[in-house]
Amino acid sequence: MLKPLLIEIGVEELPAVPLLKELSEIEKKWVAVLEKNALLGEFEFYYTPRRLVLWHREFKARQDDRVEEFYGAPVEMAIKEGTPTPAALGFAKKCGVEFEQLSRAEKGGKEVLYFSKTIDGRSSSEILGEMIESWVKSLSFGKSMRWGSSQESFIRPIRWVNVTLGEELVDMELFGVRSSSETYVHRISHFEAKKVNSIHHYFDVLKEGSVDLYPQSRRESILANFAALEKEHGITIEIDEDLLDEVVAITEHPTPLLGSFDENFLELPPEVIITSMKEHQRYFPVFKEGKLINAFVVVSNALTDDFSHVIEGNQRVLRPRLSDALFFYRNDLKKGLSTAGLEKVVFMNGLGTLAEKITREKVVASTIANLIYDNINPSDLDRAMELAKADLMSEMVYEFTELQGLMGYYYALALGESADVATAIKEQYLPSGEDSALPSTMLSAIVAMSMKVDTLIGMFSIGEIPTGSRDPFALRRAVNGIIKIAVAHQIPLNFSTLIDQLSSLYPQGKEYKKNVETFVIERLAGAYVGVNPSIIQSVVTKELINIDLDILEIDRKIRAVNTIASSESFIEAFSTFKRVSNILKDEAMDKGFSVNESLFENDAERTLYTAATTAISASYETLEERLDALFALKAPLDNFFDNVMVNAEDLNVRANRKALVGMIYSEIYAIADIKNITL
16 A cells, blocks of 8 residues: 655754755665665655655555575485485574475575565554664764754754654654654744644645745745846846855745945955855845946845845845955055965975975976977066965965965056966966866966976875875876866976976985876876776876876877777777787887788788888878878778788798788877777
8 A cells, every 4th residue: 555655854954065965865865775675666855954854655554575585505415314414404493494394496406495484564654763763864964963861963953753654643753852743834934833734734834834845946936036136126146056055955935135235345356255245144246237246145034024124134244244354455455465474384294385385386387488489478487486375374365265366366466466477376276176267378377287296296205195085185186287287288298307307306306206107197087078088098008108298299199099989980990900909919019010021922911011101101290190091901901811811830921920910000009009998
């Protein structure tokens, strides 16, 4: 029989961020509990700040009966001379029966001892309490708390539990709270518990009590009201999806309201105002004609006919936040940009202070700058490197650490630094993620790359190497950034050579070089999202043996192979060239192959040799064109394999035939070892 099931766990206000982090797992964990108890079925999960709700429109009233089967030892081993052996008696004991009650079955082609029994399914109402407790305890919100005399802990105290199956309340206790046919609505609507007569009545009670149970409904309501405010006031509300998720999680009856702040605060950089509003108050910034204006949108959870007091209260709370920010900003401008004090800030034991890091980064930057032909102003580069970390000593960045670099940009412009230098300061941490923008100028690119290179080599030089998922200094992201910047700005960066050039800056000489190079190679896949990993592997496999980390050359090869590998001609030729690679599996591909035409015994050999030498000696504008020409040798290669025995009895002929296919494959191998590609 199927019955509706409602599970409501009432709590004190849930913090939004921990709830949202666990959100994707909450339903999965309930599914796991259902599967374990053979009660799997469709359900919906809802949440508000004060409740977690599971709603099954149809739920089994009891578990299905099931048959448990037990297989024992082969009969020939279990019974000797008509008498059960200890193994047989042990199997009977395990099954909870006498030996005579066992039967026989076939398993694996042998007759074995066998026993089966039917297990009656339990009533759902009997086990729901255990199931719910198991589910609640499996939820991981980070920090948890205890309350009252309870020894259990949860993200917030549990205040009520309502578990109704069909028309009956399921009697259970969760963390000292016994289930009851009650719920709580919006506090302003009604403070005390509300009686719930049935599951359908529960939904009516919440609606009448101004609780919008459905997160998607609350989101749509907020967005619809945003649109109405935009139309009414001719404004644009910046919708931060993460912030919107938080607001949905902390409201039961959301109402967006438009507030304002003093116009003189617009003296602050827009990012400071926006950060202050978002991080501290959960306000949405407001723009008009593309510019931030002295307004904000707050999503209220209040119930009232007059929201003026709510708006005034939020305006009053925001003012001191912005006043502090403006005080910090003006103070910082008075002091100016300076790295004084960074000599007292330790960057890392073994690598000195931040001031010493700046000194190293300047050397790295000038070394990289010498690789390019762009007209980089040395004084601009030196100034950008000198000032890049200066804002770490500012009051604003002390308060808003996420604005480092950005505040340096604004301070640099205000203090008369060039736009190029200011931009380089702002973009020093780019790229900041997989979809992040890259530095926009060559000067910015060198500054950003230099900082990442110094951190990477420096950490490896003192043995701080990422292991498993542990990467506290984001070195994997640093490598991805270095590669992306080098490729985007076509900086001819040879990592192997660069490490040699910079070795005097770091501890332990060059002992760490191999580890850095291997780490960079292993991270290439992270810089080429969407590219078949085996294609990247085909290019870099040989680099692990003879490392020469020319980033642009590796990039050219990866892009060329990726382009060719998606073509029909490559797919058709792949099996032929895989056969070639198998023939040459014991050969050193970088040794060079010498072919003796006088040892040819077959026209197929001569035809292949002529086609191969023509393709190899030709000039090509791109690697793609070269690979195309080499893979076009499929036809003469197939003809060769059809008419020639490579492993001839004459060892000289055999070696010459291997050299013939080797001279072809070595040309491909110089770009990629395609046998590593999986289609």
